[in-house]
């Protein structure tokens with residue numbers, strides 16, 4: 001039982017990180033219709049920037065965390081402006097190819113600058129775990145869950161209460177109608193990329209603190225696919241629920257199946273799950289059929 | 295207030311839809327634009343509001359002047375800021391946003407304090423929207439959605455509203471209600487209105503002046519009260535109005551094209 005709860009906790013932590021990265025992916029997809037294959041690389045860049053600021057420039061972790069977010073906001077904004085803006089209206093397959101190209105370029109740049117060895121953040125959180133009954137939870141897990149929750153709350157308030165947030169959802173819902181009320185659709189596109197880059201880097205920094213960083217971290221971007229397929233490509237709530245489910249299932253597979261078959265189940269499980277879901281419900285569990293019309 | 299001079303509009307670089315269309319809308323008036331399906335009414339409105347580009351359409355000749363300024367090269371957001379707001383055909387409410395969120399989106403170009411003020415005004419025009427303020431717009435009836443679409447326009451406090459077939463698919467009673475509101479907006483808010491309609495009878499009865507177009511050109515114009523008595527108009531438009539309804543579901547271009555570039 002304790003083992004199971006331990007697994008559950010780890011699953012929720014990883015799952016919440018999936019959720020926040022998936023939120024970024026969904027945001028871009030919903031408002032611009034672009035399937036972003038460079039999501040994992042946004043995460044990678046964010047994680048390394050934060051590492052650089054903390055380790056090399058010796059900034060306080062909290063400060064480097066927020067500086068990274070600011071940097072990534074501008075980074076995402078520029079990626080849209082420089083690369084994707086030109087592609088508006090081009091065939092969707094060309095745009096997808098572009099994001100695949102970008103993912104490769106970003107990854108190589110990261111390797112060029114920081115190399116391929118695994119690096120770790122300095123010990124920021126106490127190693128001493130918190131004990132709740134028989135369960136032990138490390139501080140970095142608690143920090144991770146809390147930061148994801150805080151960001152998700154900030155974003156839901158942003159999307160529900162602010163004029164710009166509502167305009168972003170309006171663009172996702174009906175672009176031409178949004179344009180007809182003077183909403184600057186191009187600005188909204190750039191903003192979607194900026195926010196997606198920010199949330200991805202939050203994911204990257206958190207996972208970097210838990211596991212250390214190397215360039216294979218960008219795999220995380222691919223894990224987002226099972227999450228959004230489960231949650232439905234067009235649903236933000238779905239991304240959150242999907243993230244948690246995948247995180248938990250993955251850890252259960254890792255905890256119970258891997259010891260029997262000798263490893264591998266944990267990584268492949270989300271994708272098997274994705275294939276099954278797609279075969280049963282092609283639009284995901286929370287997705288709508290209408291999603292195509294965009 | 296608004297002059298359209300001899301414009302030509304081409305879709306996809308080849309399909310010539312407006313072939314030298316001219317019309318004028320005087321400040322404070324209600325002007326209607328009638329014509330059968332495919333005549334180019336919607337295209338005319340989109341040419342004014344800058345919404346041709348999403349459909350891959352372009353004004354290739356002529357010009358459009360609003361209050362002395364040439365607007366045919368301006369983009370949609372600038373035109374909204376100048377005071378022209380189009381209520382699009384088919385209502386186009388944001389289905390997964392609530393009523394109030396739809397209104398806030400409509401007020402995108404206004405300041406926060408204006409948004410709050412205008413929301414109250416919209417609710418006083420449409421008490422039903424107030425009752426349903428937190429409901430998703432997609433779940434509202436056709437009539438309510440049309441009210442919401444008009445309410446969204448009011449949020450921007452436009453000098454001029456372009457209305458594309460507001461009576462589309464509504465029951466006769468609701469059609470009456472919508473037309474009453476149009477008259478009321480014109481009187482109380484001093485909003486100039488360019489009204490595109492299939493329901494020629496209704497449109498002519500609320501408007502001051504009317505244009506009839508066929509195949510991308512204006513073929514007849516005059517005071518509405520004269521047009522309504524005209525024999526040709528009676529035969530072709532007043533008699534036919536109800537038959538056209540069957541075409542409604544057929545057309546719906548929802549295209550994402552190279553329109554933002």
Ligand SMILES: Nc1ncnc2c1ncn2[C@@H]1O[C@H](COP(=O)(O)OP(=O)(O)OP(=O)(O)O)[C@@H](O)[C@H]1O
Pocket residue numbers: 305306309311329330331332333334335336337338349350383492545547549
């Ligand atoms: N995006 C588009 N691409 C190509 N052709 C178009 C496009 N939109 C409209 N057309 C064509 O332009 C012509 C005029 O269309 P428009 O929508 O302006 O007509 P309308 O008078 O509003 O008709 P309705 O009463 O059916 O709404 C039609 O022949 C139509 O096929």
Ligand SMILES: [Mg+2]
Pocket residue numbers: 335336337383458
């Ligand atoms: Mg039309």
